[in-house]
Amino acid sequence: MKYVAKIEVSLKPGHSNPEGETTARLLIELGYNVEAVDVSKVYTVHLDAESFDDAKAKAEEMSKRLLANPTKDDYSISVVEQ
Amino acid sequence: MKYVAKIEVSLKPGHSNPEGETTARLLIELGYNVEAVDVSKVYTVHLDAESFDDAKAKAEEMSKRLLANPTKDDYSISVVEQ
Numbered sequence: 832m833k834y835v836a837k838i839e840v841s842l843k844p845g846h847s848n849p850e851g852e853t854t855a856r857l858l859i860e861l862g863y864n865v866e867a868v869d870v871s872k873v874y875t876v877h878l879d880a881e882s883f884d885d886a887k888a889k890a891e892e893m894s895k896r897l898l899a900n901p902t903k904d905d906y907s908i909s910v911v912e913q
Numbered sequence: 914m915k916y917v918a919k920i921e922v923s924l925k926p927g928h929s930n931p932e933g934e935t936t937a938r939l940l941i942e943l944g945y946n947v948e949a950v951d952v953s954k955v956y957t958v959h960l961d962a963e964s965f966d967d968a969k970a971k972a973e974e975m976s977k978r979l980l981a982n983p984t985k986d987d988y989s990i991s992v993v994e995q
Binding site: 833839841851854855857858861863864865866867868869870871872873874875876877878879880889892893896897898 | 915921923933936937939940943945946947948949950951952953954955956957958959960961962971974975978979980
């Protein structure tokens with residue numbers, strides 16, 4: 832069956848976040864009252880799996896093996912059947 | 914008041930998506946049954962605004978002026994009070 836896994840990869844707290852800092856600075860220069868910006872990436876993976884639990888386990892594995900760097904990244908996963 | 918705006922910026926359909934294609938190829942090489950991968954970026958903006966509607970309008974403006982490229986990007990916004 833076909834599933835869609837949304838895997839959001841974000842920096843762990845305390846890690847340097849140059850893209851977010853630059854974005855915040857630019858928004859402030861444009862006149863917005865911004866305190867901070869965090870930037871994360873979402874991988875929307877269209878995959879075949881045997882069941883919802885299988886799709887979730889596979890998305891978890893993909894995150895650990897390829898998409899997230901365990902030293903600096905956190906990730907969260909949501910899966911829907913298509 | 915303080916609000917958090919999550920602005921997700923993704924490629925419009927039909928636009929070349931080299932990062933997603935490379936990620937899909939790597940996942941397939943690792944043995945996963947993957948059809949396609951889309952990659953999008955989420956800006957989590959911590960901002961001050963006068964009301965919920967004001968925060969939403971500001972996030973909309975920020976997307977148009979800085980965060981999304983109108984030629985190739987779609988964006989969606991969700992705002993919560995902090």
